Each structure stands twice: as C-alpha cells, then as structure tokens.
Amino acid sequence: MRNWQGVGSRPAWLSRLGFVFLLPIMVGCGGPSQAKVSGQVLLGAQPLPGGRVTFCPADSRQNSVSAELDELGNYQAVLPVGDVKVCVDNRELEPSPQFGGGLPPGLPPEVKKALGGKLEKAPAKAAEAPAKQASGRYVEIPEKYYTIETSGLQFKVERGEQKHNIELAK
Numbered sequence: 001m002r003n004w005q006g007v008g009s010r011p012a013w014l015s016r017l018g019f020v021f022l023l024p025i026m027v028g029c030g031g032p033s034q035a036k037v038s039g040q041v042l043l044g045a046q047p048l049p050g051g052r053v054t055f056c057p058a059d060s061r062q063n064s065v066s067a068e069l070d071e072l073g074n075y076q077a078v079l080p081v082g083d084v085k086v087c088v089d090n091r092e093l094e095p096s097p098q099f100g101g102g103l104p105p106g107l108p109p110e111v112k113k114a115l116g117g118k119l120e121k122a123p124a125k126a127a128e129a130p131a132k133q134a135s136g137r138y139v140e141i142p143e144k145y146y147t148i149e150t151s152g153l154q155f156k157v158e159r160g161e162q163k164h165n166i167e168l169a170k
Helices: 012-027 109-115
Strands: 034-043 051-057 065-069 074-080 082-089 153-157 166-168
Touching: 034 051, 051 074, 065 074, 074 082, 082 166
Parallel strands: 034 166
Antiparallel strands: 034 074, 051 065, 051 082, 082 153
8 A cells, every 4th residue: 555645744746746836946937147248349440448338228127237348449248138228438538637737828917916826736635545547548439329318229138148249430
C-alpha cells in the first residue's frame, strides 16, 4: 500500500505541486531585463571628444542612465531593454571666460577711481577640494541635443550586448 502522507501531514504530491509554482519565482521570471550597450557619439563624421550621454527609458519606472564619453566619443552603459530616448551634453568642458587683471573696458571715470584702477580678487577657499574635471575637449554642438525633449535621438535596446552609434547633425 502506498503512503500518501509526505512530510508532516501533507501529501507528497501537494509539496511537489507547490515547488512547481515556486520555480518561476525563484528563477526570476518577469523581472526587468538589461543589456550592455556601447557605441560612439559622432558630430558630423567626427567623434565628439568628451561629454556625457544620457539615456531615458520609455518605461517611467526605470531610472535614466548616464555615461561619460572618452576622447574618441566612445561610451558604455548597462540599459534596460526597450525604447530609450537620448541626449548629449558637453557644456561642462566649455572653457570659462578669462578676465584680465584690469578693469572691464567702458567704465565711467568715477567708478575706475573708486576701484583704484584694479579689481580685487576674492580670497581662495583653502578647505575646498578642486572639482573633478571631465575628460575630453569641448566642441560646440547644437543646443537641441542637450535635453531629452528636444534631441530627437532614440533607439530600441535589445537583449544581449550591442552597439549603437549616436550621430549628431551640425
């Protein structure tokens, strides 16, 4: 005679049935998929020599992903599978305007006299560490590429490793 009693007071077939239902959960069925994406950002036919590319998934539950461009315009990112919109920004590499040690031209004589003919520099803060400078070189790109809403750049991320070059028109 067969014993239908499994562990404790449950029948053995009931324990096996529970395992069959738990198996997909343990394997990770239904979780968001990701893919490794790499490529190059080109301005015209030339690599963009620095900056940042940002990917915004169409699925609003996913976070945006940002990747730094190297001097040859290359990037690498792990992105969720699905449609992504893209923007490119390199303004952090733009050189700041340099001012000479004197007064700006065109000041009225009484202002020049009040300033003593020199501009005083603010004292440097000793406790602040210098900000990390992004690598690369600034090249002017059209302003529309700075934001997701205006760039017009997008592509579909598939499962597995893939390459997507991003081409910016001058």
